[in-house]
Structures are given as C-alpha cells and as structure tokens.
Amino acid sequence: MLRIWKQGINEMQVEKTAELSGHSNPIFTIAFSQKPGIIFTAGNDKGVVEWSLKTNTFIKVMFPVATSVYAIHCPAGFPLLFAGLRNGEVLVFDFIQQKIISTLKHHQKSIFDIQSVPHKKELLVASEDGSVSVWNLDDLRLLHTIPVATDTVRCISISTQNKQVAFGCRDNTIRIYDLEDYTQIRTLTGHTLPVFSVAYSPSGDYLISGSRDAQLKIWDTKTFGLIKNIPAHLFAVNSIAFHPTEPYFATASMDKSIKIWGSDDFKLYKIISREKGFPIHRLSVNKIAWSLDGKQLISVSDDKLIMIWEINF
Secondary structure: OOOOOOOOOOOOEEEEEEEEOOOOOOEEEEEEOOOOOEEEEEEOOOEEEEEEOOOOEEEEEEEEOOOOEEEEEOOOOOOEEEEEEOOOOEEEEEOOOOEEEEEEOOOOOOEEEEEEEHHHOEEEEEEOOOEEEEEEOOOOOEEEEEEOOOOOEEEEEEEOOOOEEEEEEOOOOEEEEEOOOOOEEEEEOOOOOOEEEEEEOOOOOEEEEEEOOOEEEEEEOOOOOEEEEEEOOOOOEEEEEEOOOOOEEEEEEOOOOEEEEEOOOOOEEEEEOOOOOOOOOOOOEEEEEEOOOOOEEEEEEOOOOEEEEEEEO
C-alpha cells in the first residue's frame, strides 16, 4: 500500500473509551468471538469471561477452570472456543450447546498459544514442553506433534500467503515451518532473550518478532534476512497486533506502554503511556487485539483491567 502522507507522532488521536473491571487477578489473554462485539478474557483467576463491546459491560463467566489460562482462540467458521491451561490441557467450549464438549489432553506442560489454519481446518497448540500439537477442527483428533524446540514454544503466527508458520521460542529463536507439511524451513537467530510474540504482516512480506530483550526484529519472509532491528520498549514485548485495514501495527510491553508503528515505514507514530499523559495500565500490558473493523484496540494487563482504546489515524 502506497501511503503519501502520515500523521506525525503527536497528531494521531487516542482516547480510552472504557475500562472494564471484574477480574480478581492478572489477565493474560484476550480473544474476539466469532459473534461481532463480543470478547473473551482469561488469566489467573479461574474463569473465562465474556464481555460486550457494544455496551462495555460484563456478560458472564463462560466456564470455570482449574488453573490459569494463557491462551484463548475462537476459530472462524466453527462455533468453538479453545482455552489453553497451565496444566497442559485445552478445554473446548461449544457455543451452540453452551458447554465444554471436550478436553484436549496431550501436553503435560503449560499451553501458551493456540491458532487455527482455516483452509486446512486444523488447530495448532504451542506448549512449554517445546512441541506444537496439530488437531483436526472437525472431529478434534490429534493429527501430529511437531518437536519444535527443547524448551517452551511461546507464540505462533500463520501466513497463508506464503504458507509459513512461525513459532517464537524460549531459546531466543524463531522457527519457521512449512504450513502444508510442517517441515522446518529455517531457524532465525538474533534475539538475546526469549521470543514472546511473532506476527506476519498482512501481505506476508515480512515477519515481526518481539522478545523479552525489548527488541523488535523485522524479517524478510523470502530470504529470511533481517530487515530492521528496533529497540522498541524498555522491557519485554508481550504482544504484536497489525491493524486490519490501515498500515500500522501496535506493540504492548511489560514496560506498561502500548506503541503504534507504521507497517510500511516502521516509524513510531504514538506512545500510549502514563509518561505521555494517558490513563493506561499500571502494570505489564500482556495482550492487545484490534476489533475486526479496526476502530478499537483492546488491552489486558497484570493490573486486572481491560482497556478499550479508540485510535483515529
């Protein structure tokens, strides 16, 4: 996308439109429902919670859990919610039946990310045990286990354009696999601490990785060369989210800030922090997600709060 003009760092308008409270412990993850205007959050307080973005209100606790939830995923085209637990289990909630219909039991250690591959009707589950399990979304069968690393696989990003999947690992690497047969293509090295977040650009031309070393690295997805290194935050980069329509992406950090960057020029366009006068989280920002229409950015934090931001480009 050719962009002739972009706003400067002080011109982008950001407003916090709502703050949702109710969680009693840190919130680790957020997911948008297949139903518009609904989000789910979960963390360290024994339940997956449903919220309305239309009224900015609590709806209900979807179901209780025995332990912390680090990952939630709602795959497009399926009336299901998957919740990855600290004990290695994945709970499967059916929206039509309004109950948990299955528990995926394979991993023995924490589940850190869950993503789906729409055209293959498959689910990928990343675990602290260093492997990624592949499940059939139609019948919830275990299809394959990918031995990715000797330690934690922390995050997943899928690029359907170039048929790649990237796994961010605790050993400071990003492992790139072929999305069709799950054979390894490349290992990307350069981070000095564990990789907490990975995200393919919407075009698939590059991959961004964020690490506990506070750096963002931009990788070319054809040559796998490093395009750019950005000293992005003061502490760990916990989450990366591309805007669905505009040429921007957002990052969230343990340093309690959110930053907005140009996805075509990698320039910094906005810093959302208390130092800049914003009423943002007082503790680590653990996860961010754009609404499907791109009008809202949602953030969750160790401070037990959900914040809804309106950003005008």
